[in-house]
Amino acid sequence: MQISGLEVFILRGPEIDRPHWVSNFTVPTANEVLVRLKTSDGIEGFGLATSYTSAEPVLNAFRTGIGDIIVGEDPLAPERLYEKLFSLTSQRLAHEKGWGRETLVRISSAVDIACWDIMGKAAGLPLYRMFGGYRNTVPYYVTCGYYRDGKDDAELRAEIEYLKDQGHTGFKAKVGGLSLADDIARMQIVRDVIGDDCDLMIDVNRAWDLPTATEAVRLLEPLRPRWLEEPVRWADDRRELKMLSQRTTIPLSGGESEVTSYGCRALLEEQAIRILQFDVTMFGGFTEGRKMAALCELNHVEVTPHHDCFVHAPLVAATPAGGFVEAFTDPERDPLQAELYENPLAMANGWMTLNDDPGLGLTLSEAAIAKYGTQII
The missing domain is CATH 3.20.20.120 (Enolase-like C-terminal domain)
Incomplete structure (x- = not known):
């Protein structure tokens, strides 16, 4: 099995008149990057990356080719793919592309969750x-x-x-x-x-x-x-x-x-x-x-x-x-x-x-993605 393609969305909540504050910063209503992985076997999985700061660096990494490093990899080998993405934090390529450490950590997180979702679906078992x-x-x-x-x-x-x-x-x-x-x-x-x-x-x-x-x-x-x-x-x-x-x-x-x-x-x-x-x-x-x-x-x-x-x-x-x-x-x-x-x-x-459906056991709402999401790739 190989990752044959991916879709990336930014999910943002609406601006509200009275933002929610913690002690020293305002929290967004939603600011998550959704990654959907497609496989050569027809199984799809998704993962999320959360950020309380701007998600633009993450989105820019996908716009500038980090997806090419992910496509073709085996989603049933999440340790290997995670190591490949995380190791970019110490490589010259990341500097040349402008991919910062936090950006790479966030991307590796979303991709890894999506791989495990695929793993569970391939095995027919819920992740828990x-x-x-x-x-x-x-x-x-x-x-x-x-x-x-x-x-x-x-x-x-x-x-x-x-x-x-x-x-x-x-x-x-x-x-x-x-x-x-x-x-x-x-x-x-x-x-x-x-x-x-x-x-x-x-x-x-x-x-x-x-x-x-x-x-x-x-x-x-x-x-x-x-x-x-x-x-x-x-x-x-x-x-x-x-x-x-x-x-x-x-x-x-x-x-x-x-x-x-x-x-x-x-x-x-x-x-x-x-x-x-x-x-x-x-x-x-x-x-x-x-x-x-x-x-x-x-x-x-x-x-x-x-x-x-x-x-x-x-x-x-x-x-x-x-x-x-x-x-x-x-x-x-x-x-x-x-x-x-x-x-x-x-x-x-x-x-x-918990749901007993395979993988994460969660089905994304296309209506919610259309309401809150903007597709990046």
Whole structure:
């Protein structure tokens, strides 16, 4: 079997009047590169690459010939193709073509996911079974509590009440964009609404210095967070995560901001985090994600990937180290979760049930692609 052709789309959500903010940047409603691989045997697979920055460098790489390196390769040998694409980050060709490292990492991710989708379809098995088949359900949480212009405590309370009424049982809210006192008060509102029986996760998005984080964990411990995510600034986060973990009983998490599996491995080696949140659509695809999941199991760390819950569910379901997947149930925040698939995974009472269709088990909606997508090649 060979890859005989590919199609590439950029999927963008509409501009909205009140963007969603985390502590230090605005998140797009959607900004994903969709790669569809076609094979000589008539099997097709797809993969996604997520970016919170401009996707233009990725699109330009496809416009300038990186697809020629992919066509003709064997999709049933994803390790080899992943290595071929990733190795371009150290080659002169990438410099001559203007293909940056992050661009190549994103492309290798989308192509790798598409190859594994093809692998599952060729074998007639869903990926969660090919990866290990530990279970066919995974718990999920909803990400909420974003900052928005004019959003006050009453609006926050109404948002969480609405989500609670939908039956969700895990809630991850944002902090780091206001004073510590104001953010603690916001998290108290979330805890009051969801009650003692639901999980509260808190995401700082790398906003705090170590002294602020140290004071924050003292104030947050009475709210019993399931975890505190990316609590310290990026520059010395390895060392500061280690130091912070020794000052609190709250589990720390991280990994979504890493661009390679080596960066995630370093986080594990520090023994500072108890939850790893890599994203296979942002680095490495399933080829590297499976290695990370194995390392997590061996190091007693939970696998709870960032974003794209339907893509990550097979990996989380396949391993005893599997934790949660991250859902965005507000279609204004993420219209792709709501519309990109004809057969999205069932979600009820805090649990997501995987489909038993081969591969990713997901069928793309052509209507959604036409609505949000622009074809590049």
